[in-house]
Amino acid sequence: MSKLIALVATAVVVNGERTVIQPGQPLPDLHEHDARELVASGSAQDLDAAAREQRQANRAESEAKKDFEEARERMQGAAESIAAPPAQAEQNPPPPPPAPATSKAKKS
Numbered sequence: 001m002s003k004l005i006a007l008v009a010t011a012v013v014v015n016g017e018r019t020v021i022q023p024g025q026p027l028p029d030l031h032e033h034d035a036r037e038l039v040a041s042g043s044a045q046d047l048d049a050a051a052r053e054q055r056q057a058n059r060a061e062s063e064a065k066k067d068f069e070e071a072r073e074r075m076q077g078a079a080e081s082i083a084a085p086p087a088q089a090e091q092n093p094p095p096p097p098p099a100p101a102t103s104k105a106k107k108s
Contacts, residue, residue, distance in 0.1 A: 002048040004035055010043055 004027040011020050014028050021027055027035075027044055038044035 002035070002046045004030070004038065004044045004046055006044055008043050010038065 006021045006023050006025050006027055008023055009020055010027065011018055012028060012030070013019070019028075027038070030038070035044070035046075039046050039049075
């Protein structure tokens, strides 16, 4: 059976005596139905299930990071493939602008 931890003060009967389990303390072995209902109501936490959920969340996060990095590398590669290399810009400088036409009008 899973290890349950009380999240609220929980009254249980242990060896025929009513006992109050304080929050954070482990609950004694309970009937499967009682354990399921305590977890469903939010009065107890199943440590095994919580650890399993945490591992799944960590795995999902690492997969999402991996997918992001792969997509990022693809986008950077695509951007680099269409960008003009900086050396080409230096080899072929733009032509100088044409000199302005000057008109010499004779004044009479």
